Amino acid sequence: MWIQEGLATLVETLDERRQPIPCWRTNLIRRHALTNNVLPFELITGDVGRRLLRDQPLRYYAQTRAIFLWLHEQDQLASFYTTYTQGFAEGPSGRRALLETLGVDTLDQADAMFRSW
Numbered sequence: 001m002w003i004q005e006g007l008a009t010l011v012e013t014l015d016e017r018r019q020p021i022p023c024w025r026t027n028l029i030r031r032h033a034l035t036n037n038v039l040p041f042e043l044i045t046g047d048v049g050r051r052l053l054r055d056q057p058l059r060y061y062a063q064t065r066a067i068f069l070w071l072h073e074q075d076q077l078a079s080f081y082t083t084y085t086q087g088f089a090e091g092p093s094g095r096r097a098l099l100e101t102l103g104v105d106t107l108d109q110a111d112a113m114f115r116s117w
Contacts, residue, residue, distance in 0.1 A: 002094065009065035038063065
């Protein structure tokens with residue numbers, strides 16, 4: 001679910017070259033970051049994500065969009081998507097594709113990279 005929603009919200013705000021840019025959702029996740037209230041990747045990419053979408057939709061959409069904006073800005077979005085679609089049968093959650101794309105072993109490492117952005 002996080003992949004679908006992250007990609008869908010990513011294209012809500014584009015520049016004149018049709019590239020994603022920060023928007024109000026980015027500002028929301030930045031406010032959460034200032035209070036150390038960003039959701040861990042473990043939650044976002046797991047089954048809990050569906051409950052978050054229901055209970056905290058603005059926060060969920062903001063964070064999933066931010067993850068994909070971050071991947072885009074790191075020039076890793078295409079690589080992630082290719083890895084995800086090619087390995088969908090083995091890893092439909094997208095976790096394996098995220099780790100492989102970032103070259104890390106754990107979601108905590110990926111999460112730390114995102115938070116430093």
